[in-house]
Amino acid sequence: xxxxxxxxxxxxxxxxxxxxxxxxxxxxxxxxxxxxxxxxxxxxxxxxxxxxxxxxxxxxxxxxxxxxxxxxxxxxxxxxxxxxxxxxxxxxxxxxxxxxxxxxxxxxxxxxxxxxxxxxxxxxxxxxxxxxxxxxxxxxxxxxxxxxxxxxxxxxxxxxxxxxxxxxxxxxxxxxxxxxxxxxxxxxxxxxxxxxxxxxxxxxxxxxxxxxxxxxxxxxxxxxxxxxxxxxxxxxxxxxxxxxxxxxxxxxxxxxxxxxxxxxxxxxxxxxxxxxxxxxxxxxxxxxxxxxxxxxxxxxxxxxxxxxxxxxxxxxxxxxxxxxxxxxxxxxxxxxxxxxxxxxxxxxxxxxxxxxxxxxxxxxxxxxxxxxxxxxxxxxxxxxxxxxxxxxxxxxxxxxxxxxxxxxxxxxxxxxxxxxxxxxxxxxxxxxxxxxxxxxxxxxxxxxxxxxxxxxxxxxxxxxxxxxxx
Numbered sequence: 001x002x003x004x005x006x007x008x009x010x011x012x013x014x015x016x017x018x019x020x021x022x023x024x025x026x027x028x029x030x031x032x033x034x035x036x037x038x039x040x041x042x043x044x045x046x047x048x049x050x051x052x053x054x055x056x057x058x059x060x061x062x063x064x065x066x067x068x069x070x071x072x073x074x075x076x077x078x079x080x081x082x083x084x085x086x087x088x089x090x091x092x093x094x095x096x097x098x099x100x101x102x103x104x105x106x107x108x109x110x111x112x113x114x115x116x117x118x119x120x121x122x123x124x125x126x127x128x129x130x131x132x133x134x135x136x137x138x139x140x141x142x143x144x145x146x147x148x149x150x151x152x153x154x155x156x157x158x159x160x161x162x163x164x165x166x167x168x169x170x171x172x173x174x175x176x177x178x179x180x181x182x183x184x185x186x187x188x189x190x191x192x193x194x195x196x197x198x199x200x201x202x203x204x205x206x207x208x209x210x211x212x213x214x215x216x217x218x219x220x221x222x223x224x225x226x227x228x229x230x231x232x233x234x235x236x237x238x239x240x241x242x243x244x245x246x247x248x249x250x251x252x253x254x255x256x257x258x259x260x261x262x263x264x265x266x267x268x269x270x271x272x273x274x275x276x277x278x279x280x281x282x283x284x285x286x287x288x289x290x291x292x293x294x295x296x297x298x299x300x301x302x303x304x305x306x307x308x309x310x311x312x313x314x315x316x317x318x319x320x321x322x323x324x325x326x327x328x329x330x331x332x333x334x335x336x337x338x339x340x341x342x343x344x345x346x347x348x349x350x351x352x353x354x355x356x357x358x359x360x361x362x363x364x365x366x367x368x369x370x371x372x373x374x375x376x377x378x379x380x381x382x383x384x385x386x387x388x389x390x391x392x393x394x395x396x397x398x399x400x401x402x403x404x405x406x407x408x409x410x411x412x413x414x415x416x417x418x419x420x421x422x423x424x425x426x427x428x429x430x431x432x433x434x435x436x437x438x439x440x441x442x443x444x445x446x447x448x449x450x451x452x453x454x455x456x457x458x459x460x461x462x463x464x465x466x467x468x469x470x
Contacts, residue, residue, distance in 0.1 A: 010056060010058075011061075020032075077426065078423075078426045078427060078428050079426060079452075079456055079459065080427075080428040080447075081427065081428060081429060081448065081460060082428050082430065082447060083231075083446070083449075084403075085172055085174060085175070085229075085277070086285050087279065087280055087285070087402070087449055088285060088451055089449050089450065090450060091359075092282065092358075092359065092362055094358060095359055098354065098358050099351050099354050099355045103117060103118075104117075104118060104121070104351065104354050105351065118350075119312055119325035119326065121353070121357055122140055122310075122312050122325075122350070122357070123312045123314055124357050124361070125138075125140070125354070125356055126140070126311075128357060128360040129257070129278075129296065129356075130296065132257055132260050132360065132368070133255070133257070133260070133265050133266060133274050134266065134267030135265075135267050135274055135297060135298065136297070137296060137297050137303065137304065137307075137311065138294055138296040139294055139307055139309035139310065140294075140310040140311070140312060141278055141292035141293055141294045141309075141349040141352060141356075142309050142349055143349065144175075144178065144292070145175055145254060145291070146172075146175035146176075146178025146293070147182070147293050148293030148295045148309075149178070149179050149223065149275045149293070150178055150179045150181065150183065151182065151275075151295060151308050151309070151343050152221075152273045152295050153165050153220070153221055153223060153252065154182060154183075154192070154308075154342075154343060155295075155303070155306040155307070155308075156220040156250040156252065156272075156273070157192055157221075158306050159220075159302055159306055160220045160221075160248065160250065162218050162220035162249070163190070163191075163192055163193060163218060163220065164192065164195065164216070164218045164219050164220060165183065165192055165219065165220055165221045165223060166195050166196075166197050166211065166214055166215060166219055166221070166222045166249075167179065167194055167197065167222075167223045167224070168196070168206050168223065168225065168228065169196045169197060170199050170206075170228040170230050171224070171229060171254070172229035173436040175229075179194070192220070197214060198210040203232075203398075204228070204232045204395070204399065205234055205235065205236055205399075206224055206234065206240055208240070208243065211240065211243055212243055215243060215244070215247050216247065217247060217248070219247055220249060221244070221249055221250040221251070221252050222243070222244040222252070223252045223253075224237075224240060224253060224254070225254035226253055226263070226266070227256055227263070227402075227403070229445075230395075230403065231396075231400050231401060231402065231403025231404045231405065231447075232396045232399035232401070233259075233399045233400075233401055235399065237253065237264070237266070237269035238270055241269060241271060242270065245270065250272045250273060251270055251271050251272050251273075252271070252274070252275065253266040253273075253274050253275070254275050254276055256277070256280060256401070256402075257278065258280040258368070258371065258372070259401050259402075260372070261365070261367070261370070261371060262372030262376060263372070267298075272297065272298070273295060273296065273303070274296040274297070275293060275294065276293065276294060277294075278293075278294060278352060278356040281359045281360060282355045282358060282360075282362075283352050283355050290352070291349075291352075292352040292353070293349075304328075305329070306342060307342070308332065308343030309343075311328040312325055312327060312328065371450055374450045375402045375448070376400075376401060378448050378449075378452055378453075378454075378457065379400050379401065379402050380397075380400065381454070381457060382404075382446070382448045382457045382460070382461075383397050383404055385457060385461045386406060386446075386461055386464065388461075389461060389464050389465050389468065390410075390465075390468065390469055391410045391411030391412065392406055392407070392408060392411065393407040393410065394406060394407075395407055395440065395443065402447055402449055403445055403446065403447045403448075404446055405433065405440060405444070405446075406430060406443060407440065407442065407443045408444070408468065411442075411468040412468075415430070415434060415444045416432060418467055418468065419432070419444070421467045422463060422467060425459075425463040425467075427460060429444060430444030430445050430446035430447070431444060431445040433445055
């Protein structure tokens with residue numbers, strides 16, 4: 001039988017047979033199977049993967065992939081009213097231009113000697129965010145809002161020596177799931193107990209009576225979001241932080257920073273730590289990417305010592321009037337502490353840090369005020385118009401920022417059916433809440449931002465009328 005000719009893949013380095021044999025010889029084994037022998041036999045797939053033959057031509061490969069991508073329905077082709085943690089905001093062209101520059105694109109991570117101005121840009125991000133949040137110290141972002149919320153809660157338990165946290169029930173379900181993972185993954189311990197605090201069914205805000213009943217001397221922190229996952233502004237921030245502090249607990253607030261041009265910053269109503277995402281600040285929506293979470297606090301030793309993430313500081317140099325930028329208390333991180341570190345740290349969100357810094361620099365205080373006012377005005381215009389649609393009811397309408405809950409109990413159709421029919425009008429409907437918030441009935445979370453003009457909102461209203469009334 002003729003020996004099958006080995007295929008050298010044009011896009012996979014070192015796929016030539018001679019190179020692979022050289023690598024095997026260098027590491028002292030005769031066959032690649034020896035590398036996989038530690039994997040239990042019952043976990044190994046014995047068949048042949050059903051994958052297409054490789055494209056040798058780069059042009060053919062490109063055409064094939066573009067054909068696959070063309071089947072996607074995107075926010076370029078459709079009008080989107082989806083939010084729920086990743087929102088469609090306008091990204092100024094200069095944000096993409098600057099993070100595409102080689103000195104940032106290729107050096108957003110790494111060490112100080114390869115910085116090319118990166119550390120200064122990231123220091124500026126921390127300074128701008130601190131001003132926006134009314135906080136002294138801001139970390140370089142990492143992973144996601146849920147991850148930094150979990151980090152902050154673990155910080156609070158280390159600081160207080162307590163093992164319980166109270167979390168508002170209106171916290172985003174994906175974020176809550178991530179927090180649960182962080183709370184139960186403490187080596188050698190039982191983990192951090194989570195108690196959910198109920199919300200008022202009329203306003204959607206935290207039920208202060210339930211909070212006071214559940215908080216105890218073992219509570220390390222109280223966590224709530226403002227605006228919350230369901231879109232409304234929590235007007236009781238000062239009361240919540242007062243209840244937390246009365247029991248010696250930390251108050252942690254999750255926030256959408258684009259709201260802070262019109263909503264009071266968490267530092268003004270007693271927050272000890274602030275977490276959130278920078279995705280609305282000049283970062284495009286991506287398929288699972290484009291997210292990054294930050295932690296902020298007061299400039300106190302007990303907080304700084306517990307940060308798991310990078311902090312960047314500036315210092316005088318040998319030349320008067322010049323400053324240098326570098327990592328502060330770097331020994332806290334997993335880059336130095338390894339398995340003894342407070343938490344794991346990665347460089348995943350470094351480039352987004354710079355995009356957000358560019359966006360905030362462009363906007364300034366006036367820009368944040370204007371975009372916040374625009375979002376609120378358009379959201380409440382949408383609420384007013386949608387309230388007139390037969391079979392549609394707006395829940396918690398008075399306190400919405402950019403997201404709001406539409407209930408379709410009287411429409412006679414499920415959210416899934418309604419969203420499917422809206423696709424015929426090239427519209428992405430709201431996030432189905434029926435599984436995560438069954439007490440809200442047949443409801444969906446809709447999102448309106450500065451990209452939704454009057455015509456787009458009116459188009460949604462008319463399309464929903466046709467869908468629910470036919």
